[in-house]
Amino acid sequence: MPTAPALAEGEVQIVRKAEDADGDAVKVDLYYDADERPGGEVLLAEGLPAEGRLPWTVPGAKPVPADLSSNGTVDAPDLLQLALHWEANTQAAPGYRIMARAFNAKGAMDQARSPGAWLTPDTLPATREGLLRLMEGWKSR
Numbered sequence: 001m002p003t004a005p006a007l008a009e010g011e012v013q014i015v016r017k018a019e020d021a022d023g024d025a026v027k028v029d030l031y032y033d034a035d036e037r038p039g040g041e042v043l044l045a046e047g048l049p050a051e052g053r054l055p056w057t058v059p060g061a062k063p064v065p066a067d068l069s070s071n072g073t074v075d076a077p078d079l080l081q082l083a084l085h086w087e088a089n090t091q092a093a094p095g096y097r098i099m100a101r102a103f104n105a106k107g108a109m110d111q112a113r114s115p116g117a118w119l120t121p122d123t124l125p126a127t128r129e130g131l132l133r134l135m136e137g138w139k140s141r
């Protein structure tokens with residue numbers, strides 16, 4: 001689960017680990033939520049084992065080009081573009097949070113939402129996440 005805002009550019013891994021205080025068997029249901037507010041969650045999978053990972057293709061996820069200056073390469077002008085718009089477009093990107101519900105055999109239930117969201121912006125966001133993505137693109141050119 002994302003613990004902070006993270007760029008989703010395709011498939012992600014939803015990692016879960018549920019524990020029961022007195023060792024009862026636990027089953028987990030996973031949901032996604034397309035906004036910040038609790039409610040309106042959509043079921044992804046139910047009755048999963050307490051521990052494991054689920055690959056998920058985030059709706060609308062696509063590769064985000066790091067070449068913001070459109071000169072064909074990831075370079076210093078892209079960094080300047082990012083700096084000029086720093087944190088101006090953070091709220092615009094759609095994002096998905098994950099919610100997990102865990103049940104034990106006695107019917108006890110607990111739930112948790114991911115603190116962070118997987119973001120699916122159209123362009124590289126001028127945030128820490130965008131900067132990290134830009135640096136990855138710069139290193140690998």
Ligand SMILES: [Ca+2]
Nearest residue numbers: 037038039040
């Ligand atoms: Ca919601």
Ligand SMILES: [Ca+2]
Nearest residue numbers: 067069073075
């Ligand atoms: Ca460039």
